[in-house]
Amino acid sequence: MTSIKIAAVLLLVGINAFFAAVEFSLVAVRPSRIRQLVEQGVARARVVQRLLGDMNRVVSGVQVGVTLTSLGLGILGENTLASLLRRLLDWIPYPQVALVAHAISLGLAFAGLTFLHVVFGELVPKTFSLERAEQVALLTARPFNIYLDTFQWAIALLEGSAARINRALGISTSKGHTLVHSAEELQILVEQAGERGLFDRGEKKVIKSAIELSEVRVREIMVPRPDVHGLALEATLDEVMKTFATTQRSRLLVYQGSLDHTAGFVHIKDILWVLLDRERRAQDGLPPQEFQLRPLLREVLIVPESKPVSELLDELRARHTGLATVVDEFGTILGLVTLEDVLEQIVGEIYDEFDVVERPLTLADGAMIFDASLKVRDLETQFDIQLPDHSEYETLGGFVLHHLGFLPRGGETFDAAGFRFTVVEMDRRRVARVKIQRIKALEVATTAKEGAR
Structure with a gap:
């Protein structure tokens, strides 16, 4: 009889381990991988997919199973182990032990059950399931689903009772437990x-x-207006070719009067077709057709400066274009943004054969001289130079102007965020180059100089 009870205790520990394995394997398994297995026709994967789609029911079922097995272990296991231990203690030839044998056996039984329950019923299956979530989920999903169907009435009763209590307490009971991360x-x-x-x-x-x-806005990655190259609508073919050659761009904005009146953009491929057509006509002894930009224009996408870059990417893909103009709330063009700018925000700077790689000049004392048009985000990610809240500016030059509050001269110096900033060069009213040096490094260098005297 005792051996049957021991077997029942071990069975209950095993059942508890099963529920723990189910719960943690379903939490850890990748839904995308399960979808792939379903598409491949794996029948067990369909069961896993159904369970993942109703995790509230899964959690409730696991909770019911764990609670019942824990109660069973408490009722059956403690008495069984206590009686076994009491028999062993009775063999000890000390009357003092006999007096406290009952208390000792109960304490040892409780400790033994706790060890079995926690280690073999929870921790071991949990660790195993997290390491091999897919295999465990596929193995346990079908029997667990049968259990859910069998005890659906009990699970529904408990869920309904909990929902009523939650509503009475003003706690939301939204349907559908989803593993969504911020x-x-x-x-x-x-x-x-x-x-x-x-x-x-x-x-x-x-x-x-x-x-x-x-979280990134278009204004943070755009090419600012002063750096935007464009063509007048009435430009000649020679002017167009010269502008493409000097700017080394594949697309150029075309405007009527000023950039604020953009007519569209022209692609270098369209100009090459014009040149090819002229060559063919020359070979046939025909005069060249009159060149006009307007028939070659493509519609340009216009986006607000506050648009999230993720939405811009979706729109560029949907419109099958790689270029957009950026405007403020008054419709004034602030700059230009391309698909390459978006990709660079994800993978870092992309350089082609024509790009001139501008790296900061590093001085002997560790200071670096940067182009002031460098984006603040690039300064942070590439050089680990963290500037204060930059909602008011996008570039290093903008930070200098924002911090000083006036148009500086060359040589202007100030300290901020643990760095010393020095305006190295001005280009009329624009900050051109800035020297940045860590204040700690500056203090070390100063101390070393004083010590050398």
Whole structure:
């Protein structure tokens, strides 16, 4: 009889382990992988997919199962183990032990059951399920689904009772338990995965940048208006070719009067077709057709400066274009943004054969001289120079003007955010180059100079 009770105790521990394995495997398994298995025709994957679609029911079923097995262990296991231990204690030839044998046996039984329950009924299956979530989920889904169908009445009764109590307490009981992570939580998960070696540094940066894409506004990545190259609508073919050659761009805005009256944009391929047509006509002895830009124009997308970059990417893809003009609330053109600008926000700077790579000049004392048009985000991500809240400016030059509050001269110096900033060069009313040096490094260098005297 005792051996049957011991077997029942071990069975209850095993059942508890089963419920723990089900819960943690379904939490850890990748839904995308399960969808892939369903498409491949794996029958067990369909059961897993159904369970993932109703996690409220899964959690309730697991809770009912764990609670019942725990109660069973408490009722059956404690008495069974206590009686066994009491028999062993009775063999000890000390009357003092006999007096407290009952209390000792109960204490040891409780400790033994706790060990069995926690280690073999919870921790071991939990760890195993998290490590091999897919295999465990596929293995346990079908029997667990049968259990849910069998005890549906009990689960529904308990869920209904809990829902009524929650409503009475004013607690929301929204249907559908979903494992949704916020952007911040996803960033933490990526960081943890990187620490475990699942991503290298470059992959981690790309994933984090993609997560942050909805937080970045178009004005932060656009080419500012002073750097935008364009063509007048009445430009000649020679002027068009010269502008394409000097700017080394594949697309150019075309305006009527000023950039605020943009007529569209022209692609270098369209100009090449014009040149090819002229060559053919020359070979046939025909005069060239009169060149006009208007028939070659493509519609340009216009977006507000506050538009999230993630939405801009969707719109560029939907419109099959790689260029958009950026306007403020008054309709004034502030700059230009391309698909390449969006991609660079995710993967970092992209250089082609024509790009001139401008790297900061590093001085002997560790200070660096930057082009003031450098984006603040690039300054932070590439050089780990964190500036104060930059909602009021997008570039290093903008930060200098915002901090000083007046138009500086060359040589103007100020300290901020642990760095010393020096205006190295002005281009009329624009800050052209800025020297940045860590204040700690500056103090060390100063101390070394004084010590050398």
